[in-house]
Amino acid sequence: MKREPRVRSLGSAITVVHRLPGAAPAADVIVTATSAKKPFLGADMVRPGQTIIAIGSHTPDRTELAPEDVARADSVFVDTEAGARVEAGDLIQAVQKGMLDWSRMTGELADVISREKPGKVSDEALVAMKAVGVGWLDAAVAGAIEERAEAEVLGSNGRE
Numbered sequence: 001m002k003r004e005p006r007v008r009s010l011g012s013a014i015t016v017v018h019r020l021p022g023a024a025p026a027a028d029v030i031v032t033a034t035s036a037k038k039p040f041l042g043a044d045m046v047r048p049g050q051t052i053i054a055i056g057s058h059t060p061d062r063t064e065l066a067p068e069d070v071a072r073a074d075s076v077f078v079d080t081e082a083g084a085r086v087e088a089g090d091l092i093q094a095v096q097k098g099m100l101d102w103s104r105m106t107g108e109l110a111d112v113i114s115r116e117k118p119g120k121v122s123d124e125a126l127v128a129m130k131a132v133g134v135g136w137l138d139a140a141v142a143g144a145i146e147e148r149a150e151a152e153v154l155g156s157n158g159r160e
Contacts, residue, residue, distance in 0.1 A: 020045055032056055032064040039066035039090075046072075051120065051127040058087045058132040065128065067094035073128035074121065075106040079137050087132040109137060113144055 017023040024030055024045035032041070034056040046052065046069050054064045070076065071094055078084035084091055085102065094100035109129070111117040120127050 029053065034064055035062065036064045037062050039063050039069075041065055041069060043068055046126065048124045048126050051129065053129045053131070054090055055131045055133075057089055060087065060089045060092045063089040063093050065090040065130075067097050067099045070094040070128055070130075071099035072126060074125040075119075075127045076100070076104060077106055077109055077112060077119070077127070077129045079109045079131040079134050081105060081108060083132045083134060084130060088130045090130050109141065113140065 015023070015027075020041065021044075024041060025047055027050065029051045030041070030046075031053045032055065034040070036057050041052070041064065043066065052065065052069070052073075057064045067090075070090055076091070078088065078091070081102075084105075091100060095102060107117045109131070112119040
């Protein structure tokens, strides 16, 4: 990856894995970006304290996350609730199985970015974030990430 050295200089460790069972339980953050039709993260791969960001499978009949994992999350965020109710198979299927209620949604990604709601309430909290894709929000998130990364780089050594 072209940006990998810069990301590593910020103290972040990013690892791409092709076999989840061994890697997922050790990860603090899991990002899924697949077109999976069935959940592939098993309950034994998810632990308290993790943040799971599911950005793939964005139709009602597809899911990356098991309904059980979504249901046991302490916080469930979405990019937009309107989009999630129509496209987020991970959440729609959990609701259909009676394992989740839409009223349990913690908030939208914008709530976290604006610091209106905390992204994580404790070190042991399991956080699930489901994104189905909203162009304006993608641009806002990218801008916020870039701004923070630049602030950390400039704050740590005074130059890029």
